[in-house]
Amino acid sequence: MEHELKSASELLADSMNSFEKQVESKSPPVPCKYNEDEILSSAVDYIRSTYAKHYSSADGIQTLDLIDAVGDAPAFCRSNAIKYLARYDKKGFPESDILKAIHYCVLLYHFSRKREHTNTNEII
Numbered sequence: 001m002e003h004e005l006k007s008a009s010e011l012l013a014d015s016m017n018s019f020e021k022q023v024e025s026k027s028p029p030v031p032c033k034y035n036e037d038e039i040l041s042s043a044v045d046y047i048r049s050t051y052a053k054h055y056s057s058a059d060g061i062q063t064l065d066l067i068d069a070v071g072d073a074p075a076f077c078r079s080n081a082i083k084y085l086a087r088y089d090k091k092g093f094p095e096s097d098i099l100k101a102i103h104y105c106v107l108l109y110h111f112s113r114k115r116e117h118t119n120t121n122e123i124i
Helices: 008-025 036-050 063-069 073-086 094-117
Strands: none
Touching: 008 036, 008 063, 008 094, 036 094, 063 073, 073 094
């Protein structure tokens, strides 16, 4: 059986779709005092919009795929989340900084889960 490697965008889309299904399946809805549900919906919209902007090769490979291939994706994502939080509102776009930090936190979550599910018996 041949296994196809999924691109970072496909993995993130799968993760976001899974998250949305989990959120939608909860009933009755729990009211969010601070509009977290609306904020997360905005974050999902932002994340999806970034895929039209990313630089990638004709076959959909992004720089993050290469960073992941050498094992640095979690550190890269963590560092970028910190960067966007550290520069919060220093460039006049506070919501953009927060959405970018959220995006990198979601990616960090993805790569952390991926690492947990990787076969630890592999010899590198």
